Amino acid sequence: MSPAPDRRQLLKLLAAAPVAAQFAAAAPAEAAPAEAAPADAAPVVGAAAPGVVKPLPPELFTIRGTNAETNFAALRGTGPLTPADRFFVRNHTSTPRIAEADWKLTVWGSGLHGRRPVEFSYDRLRSLPSVTRTAVLECAGNGRSFYASQQGEPATGTAWTLGAIGAAHWRGARLRDVLHLAGISSTAVDVLPRGLDDEFISDGANLGRVRRPLPVAKALDDVILAYEMNGEPLPYDHGFPVRVIVPSWVGIASIKWLGDIEVSDRPLSSPWTTEFYRLFGAAYPAGGSEPLTRQTVKAAFELPLGASVGAGRTHRLTGRAWSASAPVRQVEISTDGGAHWQRARLRDTPHRGGWVRWTADWRPHAIGPAELLARTTDRAGNTQPERSVHNTQGYLFDAVVRHPVTVV
Numbered sequence: 001m002s003p004a005p006d007r008r009q010l011l012k013l014l015a016a017a018p019v020a021a022q023f024a025a026a027a028p029a030e031a032a033p034a035e036a037a038p039a040d041a042a043p044v045v046g047a048a049a050p051g052v053v054k055p056l057p058p059e060l061f062t063i064r065g066t067n068a069e070t071n072f073a074a075l076r077g078t079g080p081l082t083p084a085d086r087f088f089v090r091n092h093t094s095t096p097r098i099a100e101a102d103w104k105l106t107v108w109g110s111g112l113h114g115r116r117p118v119e120f121s122y123d124r125l126r127s128l129p130s131v132t133r134t135a136v137l138e139c140a141g142n143g144r145s146f147y148a149s150q151q152g153e154p155a156t157g158t159a160w161t162l163g164a165i166g167a168a169h170w171r172g173a174r175l176r177d178v179l180h181l182a183g184i185s186s187t188a189v190d191v192l193p194r195g196l197d198d199e200f201i202s203d204g205a206n207l208g209r210v211r212r213p214l215p216v217a218k219a220l221d222d223v224i225l226a227y228e229m230n231g232e233p234l235p236y237d238h239g240f241p242v243r244v245i246v247p248s249w250v251g252i253a254s255i256k257w258l259g260d261i262e263v264s265d266r267p268l269s270s271p272w273t274t275e276f277y278r279l280f281g282a283a284y285p286a287g288g289s290e291p292l293t294r295q296t297v298k299a300a301f302e303l304p305l306g307a308s309v310g311a312g313r314t315h316r317l318t319g320r321a322w323s324a325s326a327p328v329r330q331v332e333i334s335t336d337g338g339a340h341w342q343r344a345r346l347r348d349t350p351h352r353g354g355w356v357r358w359t360a361d362w363r364p365h366a367i368g369p370a371e372l373l374a375r376t377t378d379r380a381g382n383t384q385p386e387r388s389v390h391n392t393q394g395y396l397f398d399a400v401v402r403h404p405v406t407v408v
């Protein structure tokens, strides 16, 4: 289903670009110390993540438990869209293989006129008017490991660096159209999409199937029920046959392997809005913040953490920058740990909800360790702080990442 990873193309790319070749030769550095929580087992290089269908070659992915993080360096030379063969996978359990002929979507609940469940087959969903949106999908925990490694404040959960993000063209039906066909009533307040993957067991407690409510206002706005990613049927790992895409919101909202949607005339909750995906910690109320919605603003280098860079010649640094709130306005780079900043060149037209590629040239002289920083500012004035406000589960890390390299 998903195209085979084109290793030859990647190796050619690495061989062609001297800077990239050096980076490839450098041992991939582990940014985060081993974590306390068992879900954060040290990454395994060269093995398959349990439960992921597509190949996960170590040059493209770092495996973290049941998840696979995209190596940012593997995006160098790719276009604005993330190819499916290197798109991160975040699975609570494992990828189910569901045949489209066996699939149906059931829409049900107190928020429907008539209160009778309405079913949609795959063919019926595909026969509805379709929309295509470019949207990044980013895990709320993306960058989590930097709370520990950069701020000395550990957080529970998967120790992602910055690769729990990808951008794709998503094609599907509007959730709005499906809800109207199902007879959504004006009294409906929340909708709750639920996945068909296995029930999730956390610390011995069965939390049921992965599900997370959305307010009706968002559901009727820009949410799509996607059956295509980058012009191909969704790969198994990304939600085949149909997944939800909730633009600009935390990745957990974009439920994969969609099976049913409850439409309710009362507010709904799930462990994914009560226990998880809220901010808990010293800076927040005892019961936590409101459930997370919008993502933040970030930048990343397409370079391994701990890469070696040759002294005395010019290197083209490349990376990506994104913000969920507004188009990216500028990206600034520091190659001396934050003392001086220069503007990077933006290589794509900034769009809200997308990301931009950027480049900056660097000619290092002093041999030894160095820190590269990239800082994004969006058109709404949001920018990356030096420090993120800590929360115990390590969500929404938005501080400027200090990217270690060694000049050799």
Ligand SMILES: Nc1nc2c(c(=O)[nH]1)N[C@H]1C(S)=C(S)[C@@H](COP(=O)(O)O)O[C@H]1N2
Binding pocket: 087, 088, 089, 090, 091, 092, 093, 137, 138, 139, 140, 194, 195, 196, 197, 210, 237, 238, 239, 250, 251, 252, 253, 254, 255, 256, 257
């Ligand atoms: N059914 C289901 N949907 C899910 C998940 C899951 O485990 N099961 N993981 C969520 C999380 S936490 C994220 S970040 C995104 C990841 O999407 P991807 O694996 O396609 O990159 O899917 C979300 N949707």
Ligand SMILES: [Mo]
Binding pocket: 090, 138, 139, 140, 141, 251, 252
């Ligand atoms: Mo996530």
